[in-house]
Each structure stands twice: as structure tokens, then as C-alpha cells.
């Protein structure tokens with residue numbers, strides 16, 4: 001067998017149940033050396049469960065797994081999960097170096113840690129490499145944490161690196177750099193890479209082959225990507241309607257200004273029912289978002305809207321004013337991990353209406369919302385941790401569905417969401433806007449902003465607002481230029 005085709009991971013007929021739910025029903029998966037392998041499937045198909053079994057996080061019920069290395073060492077697999085897994089009290093350098101086990105102890109080794117951290121980080125973010133090595137992981141933004149985790153995985157010297165939705169939260173420029181590094185690693189060191197993503201454009205840009213899992217079974221096994229069209233891929237994933245067009249927009253009344261966002265040297269009027277996209281690195285959009293969701297303690301941005309203060313003083317006040325917010329950081333700012341799905345879904349209604357006692361009708365109310373989003377859950381009394389990543393994201397959106405809101409703020413709402421569900425979410429966003437709600441939406445996926453928004457406010461990497469694009473001026477290059485991310 002040619003060295004570059006050596007199977008590094010070989011999974012045959014993998015089976016796994018959680019209680020009575022059979023999640024994996026015969027998964028085959030082969031990752032070869034020198035290959036970037038797209039692992040595809042709808043939300044809840046079983047991708048993360050398989051990864052957790054391969055890496056020893058949970059036990060299989062049945063099936064064969066064999067791992068090989070190209071060196072004379074134990075095979076090593078590094079994973080970047082959808083949810084960040086940094087040790088909050090350790091520094092960035094310590095977090096990166098910790099995977100190099102024996103070197104994480106003495107003073108000399110502390111210097112070594114900084115060296116390892118610097119080398120790893122400068123692969124994708126030279127600025128972070130120069131500034132963040134000694135910061136505590138707890139003080140990093142989600143975006144910075146994501147970069148640190150990826151850098152850590154890249155620095156392990158693993159035979160296979162698995163990346164689960166790594167580009168959510170990365171800007172276009174960072175994604176470009178990451179892809180270049182991955183390609184270089186594969187060419188120079190002949191490792192295998194597994195890329196789990198729902199972003200078709202990126203999959204095509206980066207990957208050589210794909211495996212598609214549907215309802216816990218492999219339906220396409222390591223096929224070259226060029227042998228499948230997008231429509232075929234989506235069809236194999238069991239999402240026949242995924243390429244439906246989003247219905248045309250209702251006409252917006254241009255005299256009907258709902259609020260004005262006032263920033264340093266700019267004022268952006270936003271019409272009722274308008275979808276305003278925020279594009280660019282998080283520095284700028286996160287200031288606007290913090291202003292709107294009531295978490296900004298001081299801000300260079302203020303609001304001007306009838307009956308509203310310049311700045312909501314707390315998240316509670318924001319909800320009471322009729323402002324909804326879907327956080328991009330679902331683990332620490334979104335999902336209420338200790339409460340069942342029903343409480344998670346109904347949380348904002350309860351805050352808004354000051355409900356203290358749980359109403360009997362709430363069960364039906366929750367089931368309606370779960371159904372409207374096709375949220376795949378065993379029972380609404382289960383904890384959110386039993387949901388797949390994409391379904392946890394739907395849970396956060398369900399929270400605001402059907403509520404009468406003046407404004408809703410979305411932060412990467414399609415993060416980890418499969419292609420079919422993305423279209424459902426786009427439609428929901430459109431419907432909210434058509435009902436007169438202002439939608440403010442930050443996404444790092446410029447393509448979706450260009451498809452759905454009426455206007456896009458672009459920020460450069462330093463957080464300065466650089467321009468407001470009207471829909472007639474929309475194109476990818478203009479947006480890349482304004483956000484300072486032209487390739």
C-alpha cells in the first residue's frame with residue numbers, strides 16, 4: 001500500500017445507543033494519510049458521537065475501530081470540539097503546552113511553554129501570539145479561545161486532527177489562514193485531517209473526500225468531493241428541501257425608522273422590519289451587541305429609539321423593552337445546562353411576563369416551538385446536554401420565536417446548524433422581520449449576510465465601522481475590502 005494512502009483511522013459497523021435511542025446503527029469511516037476528509041451529516045446524525053467514541057470519550061456498543069500511526073509511536077488524535085475546552089485558570093501558553101505533557105512543569109519548561117505557544121499561535125494569528133500568551137484562558141473572548149484551541153491541536157504533532165465546525169466565530173481572513181496551514185500540514189507531514197462543517201463553500205474549498213452519515217449510518221464512504229454535486233450531498237444527508245429559495249422580502253417603509261445606532265462618527269438609522277447585518281472581526285460587532293443586549297457597562301455606541309434609554313442597563317431590562325438576543329456562546333451565555341429543555345425554551349417568556357409559577361399550558365407551548373424548529377429531542381424534560389450541537393442552537397432560537405419583539409439580535413445563529421435547518425432559520429429571521437421586528441445579525445459567514453440582509457454594516461479588524469452597504473452594492477469583494485479581509 002502506498003504510504004500516502006495508509007488508513008490512520010478505520011471504523012467498521014460502529015453501533016451506539018443512549019438508553020433506548022439507537023444513535024449509531026452501522027457507521028463506517030476511513031481516514032487516510034495525506035487527506036482532508038469532510039465528515040458530513042445533518043444535526044443529530046451521529047458525527048460527534050462517533051468522534052467521541054474514536055477518541056475514547058465514550059464507549060462503543062459494537063463495531064471495530066483501528067488506529068494507525070506513520071511513526072513508531074502510539075497513534076495520536078487531536079480534536080477541536082464545537083464547544084471550547086480550555087482550562088480557564090491556566091494561561092494561553094499553558095493551555096497550548098499542556099498537550100505536550102512532560103514539558104509542563106519547571107521554570108525552564110515554562111519558557112518552553114511560551115515557545116510552544118508562540119509557535120503554535122503564530123501559525124494562524126501572529127497578533128495573538130505576540131499579545132496573549134500570558135493571559136488567562138478565562139479572559140479570552142470566544143473568538144480568541146477558538147483560535148487558541150485550534151493552534152493547540154495543530155501543535156500536537158497528531159497523526160489525525162479532527163476539527164468540529166472550527167470556522168464558526170473565525171473571520172474570513174482567519175479562515176483563509178487556517179485553511180492554508182491545514183493544507184501545508186497535510187502536504188508536508190502527510191497527516192490526516194477530519195473537517196466537520198455545515199458550510200458547503202468551505203468544504204469544497206478545503207476537502208478532498210467526504211463521508212456522509214445519515215441517521216447513524218454511513219451513506220457515502222470516503223467519496224471524492226468532486227464526484228458529488230451540492231444537491232447530491234444535501235440529498236444524501238436527507239435534506240431534500242435544503243436548497244429552497246427564501247421567499248421574497250416584504251417591502252420596507254423607508255419612513256419608518258425604528259432606531260438609530262450612534263457610534264463614533266457615524267449614525268446608522270435602522271428601519272422597522274429591516275435586517276441589518278454586522279460583518280467583520282468581533283471587535284466592532286461585539287460592542288454593538290453588548291449595547292443592545294444590556295451587558296455593556298460603558299460604550300462608545302448608544303441607541304436612539306422612541307421610549308428606550310440610550311442603553312439598556314441589564315439583560316432583564318433589554319428583554320422587558322422587547323429586545324431578544326441569541327448568543328453565539330451557547331455554552332456559557334445561552335443554554336441553561338442544569339434545567340430541562342422545556343425551561344430553556346420558555347426562559348425569556350417567563351422573564352418578560354414575570355411568570356413565577358409554571359403554567360400547565362407551557363408543555364403544549366414548548367412542544368409547538370420545538371416542532372416549529374424541527375428540534376430533535378428525546379423528551380422536552382431531558383437536559384440540553386442530550387441534544388446535538390445544532391439542536392442546542394435551535395433551542396436558543398426557539399426561546400424568542402412567536403414573541404412580540406421590537407428588536408432581535410442574533411450572534412452567529414447558524415453556528416453548527418445543518419444546511420436544511422439553516423434555510424429554516426433564514427426563513428424564521430425573514431418572518432420576524434416581515435412582522436416588523438428589527439433584526440440585527442452578526443455573522444462571520446459573509447455569504448449568508450449577503451443573501452439575507454437589507455443592509456450590512458462592516459467593521460474593520462480594529463472594531464471601527466468602515467461602511468454601510470446597501471443591498472444594491474452587495475458583493476463579496478466589497479465586503480472583504482471593508483472588513484479588511486480581502487484575500
Ligand SMILES: Nc1ncnc2c1ncn2[C@@H]1O[C@H](COP(=O)(O)OP(=O)(O)OP(=O)(O)O)[C@@H](O)[C@H]1O
Nearest residue numbers: 018023043044045046047048049386387388389390
Ligand atoms: N448523552 C446522550 N444521551 C442521549 N442522547 C444523546 C446523548 N448524546 C447524544 N445524543 C443523541 O445522539 C444523536 C446524535 O448526536 P451527535 O451529537 O452525535 O450528532 P451530530 O451529528 O454531531 O450533530 P450536530 O451536527 O448537531 O453536532 C442526537 O440525536 C443526540 O440527541
